[in-house]
Amino acid sequence: MVDELAQAEAAVAACVGAATWAMSESDLVAVIDASHRLQQRLAAVQLAAVRDLDGxxxxxAQGASSTAVWLRERLRLTVxxxxxxxxxxxxLDAGASGVRGALAYGSITVEQARVIADTVATVSASAGVEAxxxxxxxxxxxxxxxxxxLLRKLGGRILEHVAPEVADAAARAGLEAEARRTARDRHVTISEQSDGRLRLAGSLDTEAAAVLRAVIDPLGGPAGPDDxxxxxxxxxxxxxxxxxxxxRTGELPEHGGDPAQVVVTTAYDTLLKDLDAGALDTGLALTSEAVRRLACDASILPAVLGGAGQVLDMGRQRRLITGPLRRALVLRDHGCAFPGCDRPPRWCDAHHIRHWADGGPTSLTNAVLLCGHHHRHxxxxxxxxxxxxxxxPEFVPPAWLDPDQLPRRNHYHHRT
Structure with missing residues (x-):
């Protein structure tokens, strides 16, 4: 076998430098088919050797902790x-000889072989060797x-074809096993990076995944042709x-004795003059622009700081956009007012047309509803x-987008 593989390698090496650019389309297709089939057949040979080496x-014996670790070092694979x-x-050795034969013949791929082997193992446990x-x-x-x-999806219903008498019971058992597995493996990891960003990773169970998709999918679409x-x-x-x-619901559990909130600290002059930056209560910095944007629809808690930054006095919260004023804003705008946006009011911030730090009043005539994306925009x-x-509200586009700068309005929301 070693000599034959060496001959095969030499034959492949001779093909590597071939002038494919000079070949006809039909010959190129034939090369793709043949090389793909050869890959699968070689995989069958390699798997047989791995099986016997592992056995x-x-x-x-050579000092590795397992065959997988040995293969990682030998072939430079990931674990x-x-x-x-x-x-x-x-x-393939345990009970899927037909799969091994199909792979050796080149009629299925390695990934298909893996799917079939997994499915056959499940069928064997549920309905026996004959099925x-x-x-x-x-x-x-x-x-x-x-x-x-798609083969894996179809494999989930294979018992209906080979053992219909146990298909229903096996399907129930499979669902229960899957539910136990997803419940066991559910987790979300939040890793804080040095620049203040967070990296999210995790695995949601089926129910939580459905809830997340139901929320994220409609909100995650383009906000318009210019998005x-x-x-x-x-x-x-x-x-x-x-x-x-x-x-905004106000129904989150208290955290440290206070309602859930985002705390931003900044100097009053910074907010007025758009200078420097602010800081979150976690110690991370924000640009002055981000502070001003957050202040558009926030509760402001004044704090008088001494020269060394000590807190000398804390004022009371003052809601910039009050409950009645926000309700009036909702009645007027019906949702995000940016042209073409369909975000409803509950997803919107109240934006000061003239920022309150610049002297803009907190009034219906100086406010507009904007969704998070268009607020940032x-x-x-x-x-x-x-x-x-x-x-x-009407929005004036920049000159590069519309030289005439004709005002645009949102016509999506129903107007009364």
């Missing part, structure tokens, strides 16, 4: 990839039509909007907002 304990190789070799043998034949046939992802955010950025902003909505871009003659 002999060669890796441990997960090496483990998958060992697991698939064992699965498992039938499942191999059915799945190998399906592999000629479906990719691994240049990536899908990932839109999902980020949608998650932030959900958190802001939760803060107004603060960062050259768009301006004003009230038209009828008292409704």
């Amino acid at each position: 002999r304990g060669t890796a441990v 997960p990839a090496a483990r998958r190789l060992v697991d698939l070799a064992a699965a 498992a043998d039938k499942a191999v034949g059915v799945l190998v046939d399906w592999a000629g039509q479906f990719d691994p992802t 240049t955010r990536t899908p990932g950025q839109r999902r980020h902003d949608a998650l932030a909007d959900v958190c802001r909505l939760a803060l 107004i603060h960062h871009s050259d768009w301006t907002v004003r009230l038209g003659g009828d008292g409704h």
Whole structure:
């Protein structure tokens, strides 16, 4: 076998330098088909060798802790990839000889073989060896039509084809096992980075995943034809909007004796003159622009600081956009007022048209509802907002977008 593989390697090496650019399209397709088939057949050879090497304990005898670790060092694989190789070799040896034969013939791929082996193991445990043998034949046939992802989905219903008498009971058992597994593995990890950002990672159970998708998907869509955010950025902003909505409810548990809140510290002159920056209560810095934006729809708690920064006096909270005023704003704007946006009022901040720190009054004539995305957009871009003659907000685009700078309005929300 070693000599034959050496010959095969030499034959492949001779093909590497071939002038593919001079080949016809039909020949190029034939090369792709043949090389792909050869990859799968070579994989079958490699898996057989891994199976026997693992069975002999060669890796441990050579000082490795496992065959997977030995393969990682030998082939420079990642540990997960090496483990998958060992697991698939064992699965093909344990009871999926038909799968091994299909892979050796090149009629299925390695990924399809892995899916079939997993499915056959489940069938064997649920319905016995005879049903498992039938499942191999059915799945190998399906592999000629479906990719691994769809093949795995179809494999979830294979018992309906090979052992219908136990299909319902097995399906229930499978769902219960899946529920236990997802409940056990559910977690969210929040890692704080040095620049103040957070990295989120985790695994949600089925129910929590459905709730999250129901919220994030509609909020994560483009806000309009001019929305240049990536899908990932839109999902980020949608998650932030959900958190802001939760803060607005006033129903979150108290934290340290206070209602849940975001605390930003800044000098009054900084807020007035748009200088320097502010700081969160976690110690992380914010730009002055971010502080001004957060102050648009916030409770302001004045603190008198001494020269060394000591707190000398704390004032009372003063709601910039009061309950009755916000309700009046909702009745007027019906949601985000930016042209083309369909965000409802509960997702919106109350933006001061003329910032209160610049002397702008807290009044209906100086306020407009904006969703989180368009609130940031107004603060960062050259768009301006004003009230038209009828008292409704209108937005003036920058000159580069519209040389005539004709005011635009939101026509999505119903007006009375």
